[in-house]
Amino acid sequence: MEAQLHVLKTEALEKIAASENVKELNGVRVAYLGKKGPITDLLKGMGKLPAEERPKMGALVNVVREEVTASLEERMALLEEQAINEKLQSETIDVTLPGRPVQTGNAHPLTRVVEEIEDLFISMGYEIAEGPEVEKDYYNFEALNLPKGHPARDMQDSFYITEDILLRTHTSPVQARTMEAKGGEPIKIICPGKVYRRDNDDATHSHQFTQIEGLVIGEDIRMSDLKGTLSVFAKKMFGDEREIRLRPSFFPFTEPSVEMDISCFKCGGSGCNVCKKTGWLEILGAGMVHPNVLEMAGYDSKRLTGFAFGMGPERIAMLKYGVEDIRHFYTNDVRFLSQFQRTEV
Amino acid sequence: MLVSIKWLQEYVDTQGLAPADLGEKITRSGIEVDAVIDRSHGMTNVVVGYVKECVKHPEADKLSICQVDVGGETDQIICGAPNIAAGQKVIVARPGATLPGDIKIKKAKLRGEESNGMICSLQELGIESKLVPKAYAEGIYVLPEEAETGSDVITNFDLDDTVLELGLTPNRADAMSMIGVAYEVGAILSEDVKLPEISYTEAADSASSLLTLNIDAPDANPLYVAKVVRNVEVKESPMWLQQRLMAAGVRPHNNIVDVTNYVLMEYGQPLHAFDYDSLKTGNITVRHAKEGEMITTLDNAERKLSAHNLVITNGEEPVALAGVMGGANSEVSASTTTIVIESAYFASGSIRQTSKDHNLRSDASSRYEKGVDPNRVIPAAERAASLIAELSGGEVLSGSVMFDALDKEEKIVTVSPDFINARLGMKISFEEMMRILKRLKFNTEAINGQLVISVPTRRQDIQIEEDVVEEIARLHGYDEIPATLPEMETTPGGLTPYQHKRRIVRNYLEGAGLLQAITYSLTSSKSAQQFALAKTEMTRLLMPMSEERSTLRQSLLPHLLESVSFNTARRSDSVALYETGAVFLKTDGELLDEEEHLAVAMTGLWLDNAWQGEKKSVDFFVLKGIVEGLAAKLGVALEFERGQMDGLHPGRTAYIIKDGNRIGVIGQLHPSEQAARNLKDTIVLEMNLAVLLNAEPEALLYTPVPRYPSMSRDVALVLSKIVEAGSIENTIRNAGGKLLKQVRVFDLYEGDNMEEGKKSVAFSLTYFDPEKTLTDEEVTRVHEKVLSALKDAGAELRS
């Protein structure tokens, strides 16, 4: 019987080892360890043995059963792992295929520039003021020290609708309106918006374009405050290394008037094609608010002074992004617009 | 203004500065130098030649074979100019010479004949055609006899010069003259200004013996001076004068006209010369024109005058359009022997009006418009008389014929140094301010610590204290101004709720896949009202530049659709654009109602996940979903109802309703509209955005997250095709009461298995009670009510 047991054991262990999958192995389990299997039969047949041999044989059968069970479980674990691996293998995907596209649009580059400037000044305590695009001659010119017949009106040939109504040529009328509405109180505003001039559209001119202007009025506002404010603007907008330079200029609504250049952000000031070899880029016009403008809006120009500045988002976008033709901003070619998707921060 | 540095040096020492450095200093001090132009253009080896012999080329009609003395040696040069002749002094570019445009001159053979160089026209020396004297416009330039054969043309004729092109702002009319620029340069460099010396011998006869003067419009013409010069010989001006005029951008004509132009450039004072004999009457009368009176100006244009045009007449008929242009009837010609030189002060408003009326601008009118120096009117006349006497051999009659009612006083501006420093945020010393004013040649007295400044009349732009602040600052240097920040009460700053929500709208639309477009506000009258939500009278420009940009838009869609077509024509088949902007509506008020609108236009694929085979074209519901999401974002309730609009598909158009008002339209373009615009299926939206942005949403309060489960029941209905899902949804909601939380369409079937004219719509209904778990019976009770209401509404329940 002992010999029979040994053969059984050898046979079972061979079959376990030969099992190639979980199902086959379960078959082996049932065949050898099941209720109708040979080991159970052996245990049942123990009654026929002499009483003194029974404990010894019983122990022997149990050992064989445990050995077979252990081998079976070990094999089972191995086969299960193999099965999982095979499944994972079969589920493998090509991770280099493109992802499902998320349809996103983006802001127009001019909006991007305008909002960047707005946010920058909002952080310095400015509010955003807006006004009509179709304006009275009074707010567009007269309230800004440009009476009828003033030679500087030639600088901005305008689209008139009637003798007294026109498409605004700058966003300055918003300043004039704000001053009138504030009734002599201090002001800190930014005025963005569309403006119109009688120009033929070409690579550098557009009959419609964008402007963003700023106005600060308060007690003892000095020209140094203008310089400091513009310097903060230039560094935040174009980088910490930017230097600014003021040049005398002329605007009827400011006195003194200046143009502001920044050191070229492409070459750092050594001269390149962007700055036309000068190292400087002309960015905006500014000045101290002309006393006539203050007085017309009801401000006491002896007590309150102010500064104003204005710039063209088109020009800034052209410089910043290297756009060579202003018409790109108004044809809305999606191959152009969609390039302004990503952040620069 | 073109400033020849050689010419400028007659009046001011430029301290040997290189032209570019001088230009930079001028720019930094306030007058922008737009260009620095080297008049020599890098030319070399160009000399005066004497044409000893000139014969026709045997092989070519148009060529001449010339033997040219180039100083010691004689070279054979072939010349193609029609005006070449023996005995002329000409400009010769010798072999090895370089001409403007980096043209190299080499020995050559032309039709078998040797040519050792080139005889040049002025154009070949880099002078613009419009500046070349008419006599030489089509050929070579002929030098005066006295030109020294073999001498260097570049140095002899002042081509070794640099011109600064000034971009003048309207306030700096003072710099529209060489002397004015000299004052500016003198202020920058702390140099004195030397004025021209005027000297001539007067004839015994007086000007008034030949000429009488009447001024009938003293307001428009407060000062008029006339000098008379007789026995003049009208001829070409000397080279130096011609060169200076060409450097200044003026074409030389003859010695008389050239002197008037020269003095105009020198003093900034316009002058005019009349042929005395052509005046016929010996009288000059300045008056306003008679309505309909005619004059032919020097540009040969016949002009009809009106009463606000000021004219110079001979007492009978106009002989010049005052301050703008002379008349052809009194023009100086080769046969002229006696001339009248006019120097006058005309009020700027009058000249501007005339210049505008006749669309005629001249060097004279542009100076009068900006205002000339009252104190240069008389000196300019004297200067012209002396130059004409010198260059024409004429004799100047004694005295002038003059009318003078002009105020020539200097304006006094008083300003305190503290005021200047307070405006600038600086601490410039009193002494430094005095030094700067001295550099400007402003006579200044210090009285009680104040600067009392007599402003020279050439600087009409200096009127108030702030103008002095600028003069001090610009000459002290803007680099010296410190950088500070305004010291004022801090304000929070920020966007208004309206502006803030506008950004939310933009961000939402961009997140939904739309690109922001910006289009023009001006359009044609034809498309100004297409897709307009509310049409008002159109607003047209008084003087449009073109019909395409003549009228203010009343809707955004026409231009947005043009942008879509622009893209699809360039093979961008899928386009989704939005724009926010004003439309312009007429109201009773003075100005227009500028209503902020939102427009969207979409065409092509909405979803394109190529390799996974998922593609979805845009349709009505894609855009409707975007609008619904936008309304949800803004907390605004919108409704949609079937609508109609020209240009939109009649079965695929809806009005957008808010609080019972139509605020927008959404739909698919009509097939014929699509065809006209070369578009495939395109879905559009035009909506009043201001209404959405002005709506004040309710305060956001959280509702407790449900603690009890909800229960769903589905119901499939067979409906007549014309019944709208929206009305069925309303029926369900009304019957469902407050336990019915949600109604959702989850299926629509209109296929072949349906009875003719019917469709199947399936709804999913969610019941929920925040207080307890609903029992099956409770739900059934409500649901039965819903079902019976649906039956009453004519819906057939589908099993």
Ligand SMILES: [Zn+2]
């Ligand atoms: Zn650069």
